Each structure stands twice: as structure tokens, then as C-alpha cells.
Amino acid sequence: MFRFLSGLGSYCMLLGKVFARPEKHSIYYRQTMKELVTLGLRSIGIVTIISFFMGAVITLQTAYNTENPIYPTYLIGLGARDSILLEFSSTIVALILAGKVGSNIASEIGTMRVTEQIDALELMGVNSASYIILPKVVATVIFNPFLTLISIITGIAGGWIVGTSAGVITSQDYIYGIQYAFIPYYITYALIKTVIFAFIISTISAYQGYNVEGGSLEVGRASTKAVVYSSVTLLLFNVILTQLLLS
Amino acid sequence: MIRAEHISKSFAGRRVLTDISAIFEPGKTNLIIGKSGSGKTVFLKCLVGLLDVDEGEIYYNDVPFTRLDFRGKKELRKQMGMLFQGSALFDSMTVEENVRFPLDMFSGMSHQEKIDRVNFCLDRVNIVDSNRLFPSELSGGMKKRVAIARAIVLKPKFLFCDEPNSGLDPKTSIVIDELIREITSELRMTTIVNTHDMNSVMENGEKIIFIEEGEKCWEGNRNEILKSDCSKLNDFVFANSLARQLKDSSGQ
Ligand SMILES: Nc1ncnc2c1ncn2[C@@H]1O[C@H](COP(=O)(O)OP(=O)(O)O)[C@@H](O)[C@H]1O
Ligand SMILES: [Mg+2]
Numbered sequence: 001m002f003r004f005l006s007g008l009g010s011y012c013m014l015l016g017k018v019f020a021r022p023e024k025h026s027i028y029y030r031q032t033m034k035e036l037v038t039l040g041l042r043s044i045g046i047v048t049i050i051s052f053f054m055g056a057v058i059t060l061q062t063a064y065n066t067e068n069p070i071y072p073t074y075l076i077g078l079g080a081r082d083s084i085l086l087e088f089s090s091t092i093v094a095l096i097l098a099g100k101v102g103s104n105i106a107s108e109i110g111t112m113r114v115t116e117q118i119d120a121l122e123l124m125g126v127n128s129a130s131y132i133i134l135p136k137v138v139a140t141v142i143f144n145p146f147l148t149l150i151s152i153i154t155g156i157a158g159g160w161i162v163g164t165s166a167g168v169i170t171s172q173d174y175i176y177g178i179q180y181a182f183i184p185y186y187i188t189y190a191l192i193k194t195v196i197f198a199f200i201i202s203t204i205s206a207y208q209g210y211n212v213e214g215g216s217l218e219v220g221r222a223s224t225k226a227v228v229y230s231s232v233t234l235l236l237f238n239v240i241l242t243q244l245l246l247s
Numbered sequence: 248m249i250r251a252e253h254i255s256k257s258f259a260g261r262r263v264l265t266d267i268s269a270i271f272e273p274g275k276t277n278l279i280i281g282k283s284g285s286g287k288t289v290f291l292k293c294l295v296g297l298l299d300v301d302e303g304e305i306y307y308n309d310v311p312f313t314r315l316d317f318r319g320k321k322e323l324r325k326q327m328g329m330l331f332q333g334s335a336l337f338d339s340m341t342v343e344e345n346v347r348f349p350l351d352m353f354s355g356m357s358h359q360e361k362i363d364r365v366n367f368c369l370d371r372v373n374i375v376d377s378n379r380l381f382p383s384e385l386s387g388g389m390k391k392r393v394a395i396a397r398a399i400v401l402k403p404k405f406l407f408c409d410e411p412n413s414g415l416d417p418k419t420s421i422v423i424d425e426l427i428r429e430i431t432s433e434l435r436m437t438t439i440v441n442t443h444d445m446n447s448v449m450e451n452g453e454k455i456i457f458i459e460e461g462e463k464c465w466e467g468n469r470n471e472i473l474k475s476d477c478s479k480l481n482d483f484v485f486a487n488s489l490a491r492q493l494k495d496s497s498g499q
Contacts, residue, residue, distance in 0.1 A: 116335040119297050124349050125324040
């Protein structure tokens with residue numbers, strides 16, 4: 001418990017350093033662009049592939065679980081849409097990004113720590129926390145909503161393509177279903193969650209990397225911790241946010 | 248000039264530095280020598296403020312560095328350059344970007360002025376035609392030289408080098424040592440070098456401080472080092488057989 005509190009304290013102090021006023025805006029802008037590419041654009045592929053297959057599986061499962069003539073088949077489309085919007089495209093995608101982006105951030109920053117690159121920045125009088133971490137946080141918070149939108153679209157498309165070719169639903173029913181009783185707020189909900197999850201993943205992973213002591217072994221350990229801690233925190237916040245946003 | 252007074256430092260209750268006082272003179276290469284694990288790196292990091300001292304004061308030309316606030320320290324740091332043990336070049340930047348980085352951060356120079364200054368410094372450390380390479384494409388000696396270029400690009404008054412010849416072959420070591428010595432007198436810097444390499448001690452030792460288990464045991468210059476009667480120092484200096492033979496033959 002004490003360790004948890006002191007960890008939380010130093011996490012908050014690190015955030016304070018991260019959000020101090022940047023020194024040279026042009027350099028921060030350049031770094032943020034770089035991070036948008038490494039942390040954002042390079043995640044599109046994995047998000048697309050996973051969303052497509054998850055959309056497909058959700059559609060098939062919904063279809064096989066509702067094989068009852070009483071239910072109209074368009075409900076399959078509706079069910080798939082709501083699972084994708086409410087849970088899958090924000091939370092599951094965030095969990096996957098916690099693995100990919102989180103370990104990337106922690107190991108990059110951890111390596112900078114053990115090879116004294118962070119000391120070198122501090123010695124020059126640069127606020128190393130802000131210089132290294134802020135662009136990563138900004139990049140993930142800006143870009144993850146796009147990833148979520150991409151995930152929603154490919155997920156629904158995956159359900160449509162696989163659902164119709166497996167013959168569990170007709171194209172018309174699926175398209176009718178995904179429009180039926182559509183609540184636009186669900187998209188807002190998904191995007192709000194994504195932004196908060198992006199913040200959790202990037203800051204917790206950065207914290208783990210920034211505080212590495214030792215050598216490459218510890219960097220590996222920090223990157224594992226980054227994935228575990230950000231995933232657990234993210235799931236906890238998922239519960240809280242769902243209660244806050246949907247009740 | 249840098250003056251350290253009664254510096255002590257512990258980590259989690261374990262004493263690493265005990266009551267070290269020393270004066271480092273401008274225009275000279277001041278050496279801190281000692282076995283590995285004796286506390287040289289910790290002492291250097293205390294001097295530059297990367298670690299906070301538990302007790303003691305550090306003065307830079309009579310400015311009490313340890314008592315400055317965050318902003319004051321930051322200003323003074325602009326006059327410091329440091330060469331880290333593993334070079335600490337930024338992996339994600341090219342050689343040119345690495346050396347230009349302090350200029351980008353802290354100078355109001357135009358792009359062309361920056362490039363000229365970068366090329367001047369790279370030239371000074373004999374790195375040519377490598378501006379576009381990344382640190383992973385350089386040899387250990389080249390990395391050190393690029394790191395020296397980066398450390399001096401803002402014309403510092405104080406230069407700190409942590410084991411500049413660790414991991415280098417003897418010949419490259421000598422080149423790096425000479426470079427540090429030349430640049431020090433050119434820029435009239437106060438340079439402090441950590442080393443456990445006896446070759447560079449004998450080449451560069453204008454002012455030497457010997458640390459053993461976190462305590463200063465001896466200070467002097469390279470001419471005095473062979474004649475000292477400090478037993479711990481003798482153990483360190485004459486650790487290899489060649490040096491022992493030299494001492495024996497000169498003692499006769
Ligand atoms: N951040 C740290 N936390 C705890 N102990 C440290 C830390 N840095 C150095 N030490 C300890 O201080 C001692 C001196 O280390 P160091 O200054 O690196 O020696 P060297 O003379 O080889 O440079 C070592 O025993 C090391 O374990
Ligand atoms: Mg050392």
C-alpha cells in the first residue's frame with residue numbers, strides 16, 4: 001500500500017514535469033510529428049486486421065446465439081454494431097495498443113535512461129520529462145480516436161463481409177440492422193473512452209521507462225510492467241467511465 | 248575554477264562519498280582516478296547536479312551551485328558540457344542533429360550559422376563526411392568524438408568526462424585524451440576527467456585526485472604519483488606488473 005501511494009505520488013510529480021511550459025515550441029512540434037508516425041500511423045495495420053476479424057467473429061457469434069425464428073435477423077447487425085461501438089473498438093483496441101505502444105514507449109524511454117541520454121538532456125538544461133514524454137502523450141491522445149474510428153469501420157465491414165459470405169445474414173438485413181435504433185452518443189462515448197485510455201497508456205508506460213534503474217534487463221522488465229499496469233488501470237477506468245457516461 | 252567542499256552522498260543509507268573536498272583548476276585537465284566502484288561517477292554527477300549531494304557545497308567560480316534554485320542551476324548548466332561513459336548520443340538523431348541539438352534548444356542562431364558551428368566542431372574532433380550517419384553506425388571512438396563535439400558546441404567553460412577511454416583500444420584512447428587536453432587549453436575550460444586508465448593518468452595528469460571507497464586519499468600531479476607513500480594509491484598505480492617493474496628499477 002505504501003509503495004502504491006509513493007508510486008502514485010512520483011507518477012503525479014512526473015506528470016507535473018511533463019506538462020511544464022515547453023521551451024521551444026518548434027522542437028516540440030517536430031517531435032510530436034515524429035511520434036504521430038511511430039505511435040500512430042504504425043498502429044493502423046494491426047488495428048485494422050484485428051478489428052476486421054473481431055467484427056467478423058462478433059457477427060458470427062451473435063448469429064449462432066440467436067438462431068431463433070422469433071428474432072428478426074437484422075438484430076444480428078444491430079448486436080454487432082453495439083458491441084463494436086460500446087466495448088470492442090475502444091477497450092479491446094486500447095488493450096492491444098497498451099501492448100504495442102506501451103511497451104514501445106517504456107523500452108525507448110528506459111533505454112534512454114540507462115544509456116544516460118536522459119542525463120545528457122538534463123545536463124544541457126532541457127526538461128527531459130517534458131521533451132521526451134509530452135510529444136508521446138500528445139501524439140497518442142490525438143491519434144487514438146482515429147484508430148478507434150478506423151476500428152469501428154473495419155469491424156462493421158468485417159462483420160458484413162464474413163456474415164454475408166457465411167450466409168448467416170443478408171446484406172440488406174445487416175445494413176438495416178446497423179442503422180436500426182442507432183444512438184450517435186455511443187460514438188462520442190467510445191471516443192471519450194479512447195482519449196482517456198490513450199492518456200493512461202502513454203503516461204503509465206512513460207513513467208515506467210523514465211524510472212528504470214540498472215541495465216537492459218531492467219528495461220525489459222519496465223516494458224512488461226508498462227503493459228500490465230496500463231492494461232489493469234485501463235480496465236478499471238473502463239468500469240468507472242461506463243458507469244459515468246452511460247448511466 | 249570549481250571548488251567542492253566536504254561532499255557526502257549516500258544511496259538508501261549506503262555511504263558512497265565521504266567528505267570530499269577538492270579544487271579543480273581552469274585551463275587544466277583535472278583527473279579523478281580510482282578503482283571502478285570507488286564513486287567517481289557519483290562524484291562527477293554530484294558536481295554537475297545530476298545527483299543532489301547530502302552534505303557539502305560546490306562553487307563554480309565562487310557561485311554557490313548547490314544553493315542555486317532550479318532556474319539558476321539551469322542557467323549555469325549552459326556553461327557545462329559533459330561526455331558520458333557510453334557517449335549518450337541520441338539514437339534517433341543523426342550525427343549532425345546530435346551536435347546541433349544544444350544549438351536548436353538554446354541559441355538564436357540562423358540555420359546556416361548552426362550548420363557552420365556544427366561542422367566546425369565536428370571538424371575539430373576529426374569527424375568528416377559523417378553528418379548523416381546515426382550513432383548505431385559509428386565505432387566507439389567516433390561516438391566519443393561526436394559526443395565531445397556535442398559537449399563543446401555551446402563553448403562551455405566547464406567540461407566533464409566520465410571514463411572517456413573506457414571500451415576503446417589503447418591507440419584510440421590516446422587520441423581521445425589528446426583531444427580533450429587540446430580542447431581544454433584552447434577554450435580555457437575547467438575540465439574534469441574520471442578515469443581508471445593509468446596511461447591517461449601519465450599523459451594528462453596535471454592535477455590528480457585519487458578516490459578510494461568514496462574518500463579522497465591523495466592529490467597531486469603525475470610526477471608525484473610514482474613517489475607517493477600512500478599505500479592505497481600505490482596498490483592502484485602499480486596494479487599491473489609493468490608499472491611495478493618500472494618502479495623497482497627506478498627505486499634502485
Ligand atoms: N543510483 C544509485 N543508487 C544506488 N547506488 C548507486 C547508484 N549509483 C551508484 N551507486 C553505487 O555507488 C558506488 C560508486 O559507483 P560509481 O560512482 O558508479 O563508481 P565508479 O568509480 O566506477 O564510477 C557503487 O558501489 C554503486 O553501486
Ligand atoms: Mg563510473
